[in-house]
Amino acid sequence: MSQAEIRNDWTKTEISEIFHSPIMELAFRAASVHRKFHNPNEVQVCTLLSVKTGGCSEDCKYCSQSVRYDTGLKVERLLEHEQVMEKANMAKENGSTRFCMGSAWRNIRDNRDFDRVLEMVKGVNAMGMEVCCTLGMLTEEQAQKLRDAGLFAYNHNLDTSREYYEEVITTRSYDDRLETIDNVRKAGIAVCSGGIIGLGESEDDRISMLWTLSNMEKHPESVPVNALVPVEGTPMEGNKRVSVWDMIRMISTARIIMPQSNIRLSAGRNEMPTSEQALCFMAGANSIFAGDKLLTTPNPNFSNDQEMFDLLGLEPKEAFKEAKHYDVSVS
Helix, strand or coil: CCHHHCCCCCCHHHHHHHHCCCHHHHHHHHHHHHHHHCCCCEEEEEEEEEEECCCECCCCCCCCCECCCCCCCCCCCCCCHHHHHHHHHHHHHCCCCEEEEEECCCECCCCHHHHHHHHHHHHHHCCCCEEEEECCECCHHHHHHHHHHCCCEEECCCECCCCCHHHCCCCCCHHHHHHHHHHHHHCCCEEECCEEECCCCCHHHHHHHHHHHHCCCCCCCEEEEEECCCCCCCCCCCCCCCCHHHHHHHHHHHHHHCCCCEEEECCCHHHCCHHHHHHHHHCCCCEEEECCEECCEECCCHHHHHHHHHHHCCEECCCCCCCCCCCCCCC
16 A cells, blocks of 8 residues: 555546546446455444534534524533443444544533543543544644543534535634644544535535545545435525435545545435445445434434345444554554
């Protein structure tokens, strides 16, 4: 696996040519790259838990947790430590090797709730699982506190392109997102960053987002590819579901230009039959969220995923397998 094959200088024209190549040729090329850098039969199984639901001040037009939209979501306080440990243990017993905790915060505040999250990180890390958090914007000092507590990865999606961003979110800037990712990197934490398709963006916007991710000084260790799940009450409730071919184009292109990254088949998977998910795995996806809910939206349950894994001959990737490869610290 030569470092010379890892590029961080892709042009939008090059990415566009890849993205728009015939779908069969594109998927075959991506599958070939995938087999060169990864075991095609291994899939990282992650579980995402909302530890603090609703009440977010942001105006993300796709999100059920924004206070600006009437989605019928009940605002909840931060979960108790014991509840989170119980969920993490259940996830581990069901085969998950990464446990991600999400909170509906615009940004982390240095308060009692953050201290409680740090204790949760310590508890899950002690179970031998990769711990991930998605808590909004953070400073370099806050990122270091999470790293010291045992955090392995931090999720902070770009969501879409810089050009389309203000059509989706106005309460924080694109540069705010990039600054948070930079603070995560400085603390020695793995980066999880991708986006959502189906927001009303153009194909050029999808290409632009992939260009930003692939031209980072270091590619994100995980790149989630989400299909919008329209939520009633949000401005995007009427958006149509994206096709599996849109997902395959995104996954394949991401696999080719970021060959070492885990490409995660994320939101929208609940609406995809096994046949469509299999095509995504063939095209280079090698990570999923397992469990019956992704924060607030439906997701396939553990038993359905196990049946799919058995049918396709897939197996969960062990925790921390790529930590040394990506030069990420492990507590």
